[in-house]
Amino acid sequence: MRGKAILALAAASCLVLVAAPAESATKAQIGAKCRAAWTGSTTTAAFKSYRAHCIKAATAAVSNATDAGNPTSAAANAKRSRAACGKQYPSHASGAKRKAFNACVKASKNAQKAFAGRPLHATLKGSNEVPSAGNATGTASVRLNQGKHRVCVTLTLANFGSATPSLAHIHKGKAGQNGGIAVDLVTPALINALAAHKPGKACVNGVATALIKDIRQHPGSYYVNIHDSAHPNGAARGQLHK
Numbered sequence: 001m002r003g004k005a006i007l008a009l010a011a012a013s014c015l016v017l018v019a020a021p022a023e024s025a026t027k028a029q030i031g032a033k034c035r036a037a038w039t040g041s042t043t044t045a046a047f048k049s050y051r052a053h054c055i056k057a058a059t060a061a062v063s064n065a066t067d068a069g070n071p072t073s074a075a076a077n078a079k080r081s082r083a084a085c086g087k088q089y090p091s092h093a094s095g096a097k098r099k100a101f102n103a104c105v106k107a108s109k110n111a112q113k114a115f116a117g118r119p120l121h122a123t124l125k126g127s128n129e130v131p132s133a134g135n136a137t138g139t140a141s142v143r144l145n146q147g148k149h150r151v152c153v154t155l156t157l158a159n160f161g162s163a164t165p166s167l168a169h170i171h172k173g174k175a176g177q178n179g180g181i182a183v184d185l186v187t188p189a190l191i192n193a194l195a196a197h198k199p200g201k202a203c204v205n206g207v208a209t210a211l212i213k214d215i216r217q218h219p220g221s222y223y224v225n226i227h228d229s230a231h232p233n234g235a236a237r238g239q240l241h242k
Contacts, residue, residue, distance in 0.1 A: 025115035030058045033114065037107035039099070050100040053088035057104050058111040059147075060084045067152045067203060069143040071116030074109075081108035119143045120215070122224045122238035124157070129225075129234045130178050136160040136236040140224040142170065146212045151183050152203040155226060157194045163230035165194040170215070171223050175239050182215070182222060183207060194226070215240070 034054035038047060061084040065071040068080075085104035086092070092101035124138035138157040145152065157165055167186055173179025183204055190200035215222050219240035228235040 025059075025062060025111070027055060027059075029115065030055050030062070030111055033058060033111045034104070034107040037103040037110065039103065046096060046100070050103065053100070054085075054104045054107050057081070057084035057088045058108040060087075061108040062111050062116045063145060063148055065112040065116035066143055066145045067148075067150065069119035069141055069152070069154070071112045071118065077109045077112045078105070080112065081105045084108055117144055117146070117216070118242070120219050120240045120242060122240050124224060124226060124236035124238040126159075126231070126236050128175070128223075128237045128239075129231070130176060133231045133233075133235055134160070134163075136163075136226070136228070136231070138226060138236045138238075140238065140240075142215075142224065142240060144212045144216050146209060146216075148205070149207050149209060149212070150203055150205050151185075151207050151212065151215075153185055153190075153201065153224075155185070155190065155194065155200045155224070157200075157226050157228075157236060158197065160228050160235055161230070163228040163235065165191055165200075165226060165228045165235075166232070167191075167227035168194075168200070169225050170240075171225055171237075172221060173223060174221055175223070179223075182211060185224075 031051060034051050035042060061080045064080050070076050082105055085101050085108060089097050089101040092098050120142040122140040124140060126133040126136045136157060136159050141154040143152040155168055169181045169185055170183040171179045172182045185202055187202045190202040193200035219242060223237050223239045225234045225237040
């Protein structure tokens with residue numbers, strides 16, 4: 001009986017973890033990381049002050065890690081943690097502030113690993129277009145920041161000849177089907193980078209929470225599409241996947 005109870009509790013814990021989107025961790029979840037990193041009493045005024053600052057720093061670090069798409073990079077996590085905690089503790093050379101800063105950095109690194117969203121990916125090909133287009137190929141990295149209502153991307157495009165890249169979108173539609181635009185990714189910087197055969201990067205703000213959730217939960221129902229002057233309906237596309 002005891003074994004069944006333990007299994008039931010473990011299953012319930014797993015359900016809780018799955019139900020909490022990585023990039024929209026709650027204040028309580030972030031606070032738990034801050035508390036775990038603290039050494040000493042958690043009933044003091046010093047801890048309460050630290051916890052408030054730590055939550056702000058760790059939340060910012062998680063958001064930045066989600067946008068960057070590299071929450072498993074120890075070096076990047078450490079850099080983001082020190083930057084975020086440094087804003088909360090501008091002066092932390094010694095004493096109580098040094099202790100709080102160090103705990104904040106540890107908590108922020110752990111929060112990024114636990115809660116920052118992992119990027120989605122797509123392999124783009126002209127042959128994936130409907131109907132099939134030219135020989136263009138490319139890649140897409142898509143980062144979904146639900147807490148900030150933001151979608152960030154890094155796109156590449158090759159083998160597009162003398163054509164000029166013109167548009168880029170995330171569409172809703174399964175493989176072999178054309179669908180409407182879900183997220184417009186066009187910025188001058190992104191298009192210019194693609195035209196120069198360099199990775200194009202952009203972040204789009206104001207994306208609805210419901211849409212971000214749906215893309216994250218059903219990535220295969222969405223595709224990235226890059227258009228060029230020779231193929232105005234799409235030069236290369238690919239379905240999103242984890």
